Amino acid sequence: SQKIEQNSEALNIQEGKTATLTCNYTNYSPAYLQWYRQDPGRGPVFLLLIRENEKEKRKERLKVTFDTTLKQSLFHITASQPADSATYLCALRYSGAGSYQLTFGKGTKLSVIP
Amino acid sequence: DAGITQSPRHKVTETGTPVTLRCHQTENHRYMYWYRQDPGHGLRLIHYSYGVKDTDKGEVSDGYSVSRSKTEDFLLTLESATSSQTSVYFCATGDRETQYFGPGTRLLVL
Numbered sequence: 001s002q003k004i005e006q007n008s009e010a011l012n013i014q015e016g017k018t019a020t021l022t023c024n025y026t027n028y029s030p031a032y033l034q035w036y037r038q039d040p041g042r043g044p045v046f047l048l049l050i051r052e053n054e055k056e057k058r059k060e061r062l063k064v065t066f067d068t069t070l071k072q073s074l075f076h077i078t079a080s081q082p083a084d085s086a087t088y089l090c091a092l093r094y095s096g097a098g099s100y101q102l103t104f105g106k107g108t109k110l111s112v113i114p
Numbered sequence: 115d116a117g118i119t120q121s122p123r124h125k126v127t128e129t130g131t132p133v134t135l136r137c138h139q140t141e142n143h144r145y146m147y148w149y150r151q152d153p154g155h156g157l158r159l160i161h162y163s164y165g166v167k168d169t170d171k172g173e174v175s176d177g178y179s180v181s182r183s184k185t186e187d188f189l190l191t192l193e194s195a196t197s198s199q200t201s202v203y204f205c206a207t208g209d210r211e212t213q214y215f216g217p218g219t220r221l222l223v224l
Contacts, residue, residue, distance in 0.1 A: 032211065034211075034212070041218075042217060042218070043204050043206075043215030043216055043217055043218055044157070044204075044215045045215070046212050046213065046214065049211060049212065089156070089157065091157075093211075101147075101159060101162065101172065102159075102213060103159075104156050104157040104158075105156060106154070106155065106156035107156060
């Protein structure tokens with residue numbers, strides 16, 4: 001079965017630094033990978049999508065890379081701010097999966113320290 | 115929350131009672147999903163719908179049923195609630211790629 005691992009349950013980082021979160025997957029290649037942000041007591045919010053044939057995607061201070069050889073995605077937040085503190089989830093849709101199902105990782109809780 | 119509401123937002127019930135959670139969307143999205151989120155497990159798919167009256171099972175469907183009689187509503191029913199179904203339930207809707215989540219329902223089964 002497909003397995004997704006977000007290597008760190010929690011990550012603390014100083015304000016202004018770049019936060020890097022990791023998502024590793026096993027077995028079949030995904031059609032695409034997504035990153036979501038979740039704040040306490042709220043539902044996840046979509047941030048970025050990157051396809052299997054894309055190496056990198058950017059949106060403002062966010063950057064996602066996708067290495068299908070390493071079976072890994074990295075999620076970067078540059079110039080991090082306390083407001084970036086949240087749990088970040090990666091999710092994959094595997095090629096061939098019906099009805100666009102996503103499989104989610106357990107998340108990494110990011111704390112940006114002023 | 116992309117026009118997605120869930121009701122109730124909080125519920126306490128007793129073991130063995132039936133429970134229905136409702137998800138309502140105003141986005142006219144074709145796809146709708148029910149997830150549960152538990153510490154140590156992350157988000158797990160219970161059931162999903164790819165159109166009116168078209169539903170299928172997800173990863174953790176045992177003990178749950180769903181119905182979708184119109185585009186905007188997706189109901190999740192626990193036929194006979196058990197303590198293991200205590201969780202936070204999220205509804206999501208979406209197009210073919212992106213999912214938009216509702217605010218969640220906290221369910222406690224005593």
